[in-house]
Amino acid sequence: MDTRVQEPGNNSYLIPQFEKMTTLSEQEQSLLAALEQDVRHYPADTTLTAEGEYSERLFMLKSGWACATRFLVDGQRQVLDIFLPGQILGLREMGLRHSLSEFYALTDVQACPFPKQRLTEIFEQAPRLTDLFFLAMAREQSILIERVTNIGRRTATERLAHFLVEMKVRLNLRDMAFHLPINQTMIGDTLGLTSVHISRTLKQLSDQGLITYQNGDLKLLDLDGLIELSGFERAYLEITPDWTRL
Template sequence: METGCIIKHFESYAPISRSEAELLASLEKNPKDYGKNSYVWCQGDTPGDFYSLKQGWAYSFRDLEDGTRQVLDVYVPGNVIGLRDYAFRSRVSGLRMLTDGVLCAFPRSRLTEVFAESLLLCNIFFTIGSRDQAILIERLVNLGRRSAREKVAHFLVETVYRVDRTVTQPKQPLHLPLTQSLIADALGLSAVHVNRVFQELKDEGLVSSPSSGVQLQDLKRLKEIARFDPTYLEEDIQAAMGEAGQFRQL
């Protein structure tokens, strides 16, 4: 069976059976193409389907009263999108494509079926939700307590960790389709400030800036600049997985 991004993502948490892989693969049916910069949904829309991101990159954001925006998260292939809106009457943020991509919609009832059919997958879904929360907490620390140089380096390194978990064969040197304006909106910095930081990083040979994003040349040095501690990305879910395994054997 071909291993898609969503399956690789879930396998990074725990070994999954063939039937569970088929369940996950069913969430990547009915693919729909989306163009770069197209809106998938807008803030305030009525929640409908969840989505798995089969190809391409996307990002969630909030529009602010003064016409600016805050980028909340960046999604890479294999991510499940929309869980944040599960219990709300309207979308709490908008979703827009960062690149051309493919999204697969699945209704809320399908997610409930997956939960009912596999306790292990249910545990992993909850772990993914917890991990997303941990990323947002770290983003708050990044916004409030690090220098602009550290913020940018930390954001880039964190994105690398997330790509490595979901993308089957990451390109080397690693290319991230992140624009400076998006990074500025994610980190609460001005575009001019981010540009200045990138120029410093390029002068030091740590990154390059092709027209389609940013290419990382020295990940080790970027980690040092960011003082990157990946603890918040390293879950300890063995107890939950062990309990799920016991139920699977019944």
């Protein structure tokens, strides 16, 4: 399922990410670097961990897209999170013996598994890093909250527009070009809609001149229009750690 990649990941992703907010000591840097040593490759459309499985590891996502999904007894699927490079998979499962969700590679993925225990050690040795992991989790939760609001209170068109803007902003924050490597069924499972309705709704956005799409390649023509339509508010993606010792 996973393949060990030969060279260890000397180019850390977490360190520069955290250093946007503060300056890290050598000890802090080495604690972070330890999380990224065991780089593994997971091909697209494979599972990193399964739902219900005994979960002892987290993953630091180095490249590619992943998601967390949850299956209902009747086979329906809900996508809970979509993860981009730099995110940590499994923070929310820390307190659970068995995972509530499945982690799934949407594209070819490079990820570094590390045991839960490692995070506990960080809490002991580096309280400033603890702040930052707390922030990472808070940020994940902000996205989740916005998804609840989106699914609970917006129409299909608004939902889809909101989702597109969210991904655009999150990709921008990482200097990544806008590009969605997921099919319409997956979008539907993220937004609580059917793939058929996603197809229709994409057409509708396209007819309104807000986007174009062909052959799975989706482009945003009118970002302001999408923001207006969806009622998107940017704040939930902007973590400002004024409260830490940073």
